[in-house]
Amino acid sequence: MDILMLGTGNAFAKKYYNNNALLCQNGFTLLIDCGITALLSLHQIGQPLDGIDAVLISHIHADHIGGLEEYAFRMKFQYRKRPVLYVPDKLAEPLWEHSLRGGLWQEQSQKLEDYFEVRRIREGIPAVLHDGLTVEIIRTEHIPGKISYSLLFNNSFFYTADMRFHPELVTDLVRNRGCVVFHDCQFVTPGEVHATLEELLTLPEDVQSKIYLMHYADDKDRYEGRTGRMKFIEQHVRYTISDGKVEPTAPSGP
Ligand SMILES: O=c1ccn([C@@H]2O[C@H](COP(=O)(O)O)[C@@H](O)[C@H]2O)c(=O)[nH]1
Ligand SMILES: [Zn+2]
Numbered sequence: 001m002d003i004l005m006l007g008t009g010n011a012f013a014k015k016y017y018n019n020n021a022l023l024c025q026n027g028f029t030l031l032i033d034c035g036i037t038a039l040l041s042l043h044q045i046g047q048p049l050d051g052i053d054a055v056l057i058s059h060i061h062a063d064h065i066g067g068l069e070e071y072a073f074r075m076k077f078q079y080r081k082r083p084v085l086y087v088p089d090k091l092a093e094p095l096w097e098h099s100l101r102g103g104l105w106q107e108q109s110q111k112l113e114d115y116f117e118v119r120r121i122r123e124g125i126p127a128v129l130h131d132g133l134t135v136e137i138i139r140t141e142h143i144p145g146k147i148s149y150s151l152l153f154n155n156s157f158f159y160t161a162d163m164r165f166h167p168e169l170v171t172d173l174v175r176n177r178g179c180v181v182f183h184d185c186q187f188v189t190p191g192e193v194h195a196t197l198e199e200l201l202t203l204p205e206d207v208q209s210k211i212y213l214m215h216y217a218d219d220k221d222r223y224e225g226r227t228g229r230m231k232f233i234e235q236h237v238r239y240t241i242s243d244g245k246v247e248p249t250a251p252s253g254p
């Protein structure tokens with residue numbers, strides 16, 4: 001499984017863009033979240049929109065869904081396609097009613113399904129996205145009262161999206177399921193809606209060694225060398241995740 005972060009920044013980052021990713025497995029390309037900067041980033045790396053097989057969203061914040069209007073319009077009117085959208089069941093209605101409807105509604109297109117082939121996924125039921133690629137959505141705490149999910153791919157790669165510190169969950173996934181973890185990380189304490197670096201540094205070293213930090217602020221350079229056994233994931237670098245390890249992908253071909 002390969003992953004390339006379109007952005008690794010937090011909601012307000014200007015340098016590192018929004019924390020969205022392309023996940024590739026067996027020729028299938030999944031866009032994980034589609035924030036405000038996603039389409040700019042896709043343009044910069046030369047990734048055509050019709051080369052994306054599906055989009056999956058974690059929760060309804062603009063740095064995770066703010067690019068969906070442009071994506072929907074361009075797929076419909078430029079590419080004449082209705083792309084696949086995987087959406088947690090409980091978010092489908094609010095995604096349309098509270099976020100997308102204002103821009104996308106028009107006489108002949110009055111619902112989410114008019115733009116997307118909507119595939120609803122449920123907690124506790126792993127969804128098969130493609131041959132060799134499953135995802136389980138796990139509801140995690142982020143903003144009090146707001147529905148938000150972390151994503152477990154192939155029972156081996158845990159992508160927190162946005163979540164507060166949950167040491168028991170992360171420790172269980174690393175120690176008992178052999179997962180590697182891409183974890184959002186806030187530098188400033190208190191975290192309140194994200195895990196902070198200070199909190200993540202309280203995890204045992206064997207757990208830290210499987211954690212890669214994302215969703216960080218623009219002053220990330222100040223924290224180089226201050227993240228214990230955890231490493232930063234870099235924007236626009238393709239990584240291969242295999243056998244509990246994360247390595248930059250080796251260049252292919254002669
Ligand atoms: O209760 C809250 C709600 C929001 N914030 C700030 O807004 C961003 C929301 O974007 P995320 O994608 O969830 O990061 C959050 O990071 C906070 O900076 C807040 O502080 N408290
Ligand atoms: Zn976010």
Ligand SMILES: [Zn+2]
Pocket residue numbers: 059061142162
């Ligand atoms: Zn959020």
